[in-house]
Amino acid sequence: MSTNVPAQVGTPVEDVLTPCLLVDLDAYERNLDRMARYIDSQGLRHRAHAKTHKSPNIALQQMDRGAVGVCCQKVSEAEAMVNGGVRDVLVSNQVVNPHMIDRLAALAHQARVLVCVDDLGNVDQINAAAQAYGVTIEVLVEIDVGAGRCGVEPGQPAIPLAQRITEAPALRFAGLQAYQGKAQHVHDFEERKAKIDAAVAGVRETVDLLRQEGLECDIVAGAGTGTYTFEGESGVYNELQCGSYIFMDADYQRIRMADGRLIDDFENSLFIYSTVMSKTKAEKAICDAGLKAQSVDSGVAVVFGRDDVEYIGASDEHGVIKDPDNRLRLGEKLKLIPGHCDPTVNIYDWYVGVRNGRVECLWPITGRGMCL
Amino acid sequence: MSTNVPAQVGTPVEDVLTPCLLVDLDAYERNLDRMARYIDSQGLRHRAHAKTHKSPNIALQQMDRGAVGVCCQKVSEAEAMVNGGVRDVLVSNQVVNPHMIDRLAALAHQARVLVCVDDLGNVDQINAAAQAYGVTIEVLVEIDVGAGRCGVEPGQPAIPLAQRITEAPALRFAGLQAYQGKAQHVHDFEERKAKIDAAVAGVRETVDLLRQEGLECDIVAGAGTGTYTFEGESGVYNELQCGSYIFMDADYQRIRMADGRLIDDFENSLFIYSTVMSKTKAEKAICDAGLKAQSVDSGVAVVFGRDDVEYIGASDEHGVIKDPDNRLRLGEKLKLIPGHCDPTVNIYDWYVGVRNGRVECLWPITGRGMCL
Numbered sequence: 001m002s003t004n005v006p007a008q009v010g011t012p013v014e015d016v017l018t019p020c021l022l023v024d025l026d027a028y029e030r031n032l033d034r035m036a037r038y039i040d041s042q043g044l045r046h047r048a049h050a051k052t053h054k055s056p057n058i059a060l061q062q063m064d065r066g067a068v069g070v071c072c073q074k075v076s077e078a079e080a081m082v083n084g085g086v087r088d089v090l091v092s093n094q095v096v097n098p099h100m101i102d103r104l105a106a107l108a109h110q111a112r113v114l115v116c117v118d119d120l121g122n123v124d125q126i127n128a129a130a131q132a133y134g135v136t137i138e139v140l141v142e143i144d145v146g147a148g149r150c151g152v153e154p155g156q157p158a159i160p161l162a163q164r165i166t167e168a169p170a171l172r173f174a175g176l177q178a179y180q181g182k183a184q185h186v187h188d189f190e191e192r193k194a195k196i197d198a199a200v201a202g203v204r205e206t207v208d209l210l211r212q213e214g215l216e217c218d219i220v221a222g223a224g225t226g227t228y229t230f231e232g233e234s235g236v237y238n239e240l241q242c243g244s245y246i247f248m249d250a251d252y253q254r255i256r257m258a259d260g261r262l263i264d265d266f267e268n269s270l271f272i273y274s275t276v277m278s279k280t281k282a283e284k285a286i287c288d289a290g291l292k293a294q295s296v297d298s299g300v301a302v303v304f305g306r307d308d309v310e311y312i313g314a315s316d317e318h319g320v321i322k323d324p325d326n327r328l329r330l331g332e333k334l335k336l337i338p339g340h341c342d343p344t345v346n347i348y349d350w351y352v353g354v355r356n357g358r359v360e361c362l363w364p365i366t367g368r369g370m371c372l
Numbered sequence: 373m374s375t376n377v378p379a380q381v382g383t384p385v386e387d388v389l390t391p392c393l394l395v396d397l398d399a400y401e402r403n404l405d406r407m408a409r410y411i412d413s414q415g416l417r418h419r420a421h422a423k424t425h426k427s428p429n430i431a432l433q434q435m436d437r438g439a440v441g442v443c444c445q446k447v448s449e450a451e452a453m454v455n456g457g458v459r460d461v462l463v464s465n466q467v468v469n470p471h472m473i474d475r476l477a478a479l480a481h482q483a484r485v486l487v488c489v490d491d492l493g494n495v496d497q498i499n500a501a502a503q504a505y506g507v508t509i510e511v512l513v514e515i516d517v518g519a520g521r522c523g524v525e526p527g528q529p530a531i532p533l534a535q536r537i538t539e540a541p542a543l544r545f546a547g548l549q550a551y552q553g554k555a556q557h558v559h560d561f562e563e564r565k566a567k568i569d570a571a572v573a574g575v576r577e578t579v580d581l582l583r584q585e586g587l588e589c590d591i592v593a594g595a596g597t598g599t600y601t602f603e604g605e606s607g608v609y610n611e612l613q614c615g616s617y618i619f620m621d622a623d624y625q626r627i628r629m630a631d632g633r634l635i636d637d638f639e640n641s642l643f644i645y646s647t648v649m650s651k652t653k654a655e656k657a658i659c660d661a662g663l664k665a666q667s668v669d670s671g672v673a674v675v676f677g678r679d680d681v682e683y684i685g686a687s688d689e690h691g692v693i694k695d696p697d698n699r700l701r702l703g704e705k706l707k708l709i710p711g712h713c714d715p716t717v718n719i720y721d722w723y724v725g726v727r728n729g730r731v732e733c734l735w736p737i738t739g740r741g742m743c744l
Contacts, residue, residue: 073689094649150650277466278522291715317445343663372389
């Protein structure tokens with residue numbers, strides 16, 4: 001990590017080495033403030049998703065603005081957060097490997113630790129580890145509200161899991177995890193809303209059934225940047241897990257342009273900073289950010305702030321830029337909006353924070369690659 | 373890097389933490405041997421591409437089998453190789469940032485250093501840095517033989533570049549870089565061969581023109597795993613740069629199945645090792661390897677050695693496995709063939725080398741993320 005730092009504090013932005021991840025600190029902080037205001041206005045809790053940024057620096061800034069803690073998707077990611085000073089972590093995912101369950105339990109000596117389950121045997125495993133490590137772990141039942149991944153069906157299937165958690169001496173039943181991951185990037189507003197309406201109905205049914213069994217859900221958690229106002233105003237969700245709002249990305253930008261609603265206020269604050277490294281051809285330039293500088297699962301990067309050039313293709317270490325008027329010069333820098341921020345961030349070791357044209361901070365992405 | 377080691381030497385393979393990169397050492401070594409035999413049989417040189425593996429351990433094993441050195445795509449990647457004991461590195465790419473040119477020149481105190489150019493001003497920059505650091509840098513002119521990325525057109529445009537290099541006191545003209553990156557993954561044999569035939573014609577023309585100017589090409593370099601026999605038997609290329617042959621990937625496997633020729637002998641030796649983490653649904657299972665465990669630019673991973681299940685979709689931390697007969701069990705391990713090995717490797721910090729069912733070595737991927 002240390003040999004590949006793309007800048008120093010004070011470096012003028014035009015001298016920052018590329019490719020790297022640039023954060024426009026003003027835009028980023030405005031995004032933080034906007035979300036904090038919304039959460040506050042609705043009387044909700046925010047548990048910001050650290051899978052987006054993987055940086056304790058950012059997690060702590062979210063908590064400075066009122067977030068109760070962070071979500072992580074992996075135990076090793078949670079360890080990175082705790083090692084960076086975060087004291088309240090929900091692993092919003094299943095943990096099934098015995099060694100990783102032990103690491104989860106051990107972590108509960110340093111932080112409040114919560115985790116999700118969708119399997120009875122897994123409840124027993126986590127309880128045994130918590131007992132062995134002398135800790136209490138809070139456990140949410142994950143219900144599948146349409147994402148089609150982990151989680152049991154809403155309603156009745158959640159009951160035996162919640163009961164098993166309640167009966168486990170080293171566990172505490174904390175509520176429901178109900179994230180509709182497939183709704184976030186639906187481009188049509190009504191379709192997106194309909195998916196969350198369906199999720200809300202499933203959550204409400206499950207909460208009511210649990211209540212009939214004497215099981216109260218302190219936490220009803222979910223929501224992402226694409227849909228959070230729906231969950232936030234549903235009357236059933238009380239803890240939102242939005243993460244991407246801090247950076248945004250090209251796909252969220254397309255959603256914003258498609259309907260102009262909902263996520264209108266968040267700004268692109270994260271960029272792949274890139275240099276034109278070859279200009280031998282008419283109407284084309286080659287930049288130094290290719291497949292190893294971005295994840296292209298949601299499309300390639302988009303050039304920020306310029307409509308005269310277009311990023312049209314990526315190979316391992318090269319990006320092809322359409323340059324119809326041959327405006328680009330060798331060595332020229334471009335700011336690229338990642339197609340999808342989360343897996344793109346997971347490639348880099350450093351954020352280069354920039355304000356007023358120079359580097360203000362270098363934040364290590366200590367959760368990078370923490371996939372265990 | 374150190375907190376996220378997925379195994380220890382001696383760990384049984386079934387206990388290795390996931391997701392991680394598993395190397396089948398027997399298959400990997402057979403791949404090394406096969407390429408070494410081919411190169412030797414043709415009287416060629418092999419300069420193995422380290423952009424595939426980013427590991428000095430692997431680079432040195434390639435050199436043990438006769439490779440003259442490695443190719444890298446980035447100066448920071450070259451530094452990682454030299455720091456790991458490699459003493460002969462070609463940056464098979466342009467380096468245009470002044471600071472990175474300085475680092476390239478500085479590196480020439482520790483290793484033989486070669487680099488590519490496609491711009492006259494860049495020749496002067498590299499010469500100035502080499503002079504400032506008191507070193508000689510060997511320079512290849514890159515010609516674009518169809519990849520449509522960097523490089524000047526074959527033929528006449530290469531001449532002034534070669535002359536400028538020859539005239540530069542701290543540089544040595546070393547020959548031509550002529551890699552047809554767009555041919556490697558063409559599925560049709562004849563089409564793939566036609567692309568290399570065209571490349572060979574351009575190279576031959578350029579070599580001849582340079583010779584008429586009194587400029588000899590010691591190195592005529594290019595070729596990848598998809599096409600290397602064409603370049604190898606062309607009579608003009610003398611240094612092959614294949615990298616992917618050590619691991620192979622799902623796309624190369626599809627090419628092999630499409631024509632059964634050319635790359636028939638190389639075996640899949642690299643796997644994303646993954647665990648079933650949720651099994652709540654009929655005909656489906658969720659594994660722990662998603663977009664942050666692979667690059668999906670050439671399609672998602674393929675389950676190795678099983679035709680009863682299929683990897684059908686990836687989100688950030690989850691993979692969806694079609695399991696029509698519900699054979700998969702919670703906690704079960706799968707070996708996944710990456711869709712594209714190079715950018716997938718660039719996500720991970722460690723190779724877990726396995727032989728006879730247990731971990732034999734852990735190789736740090738010290739070139740990971742070295743994109744500068």
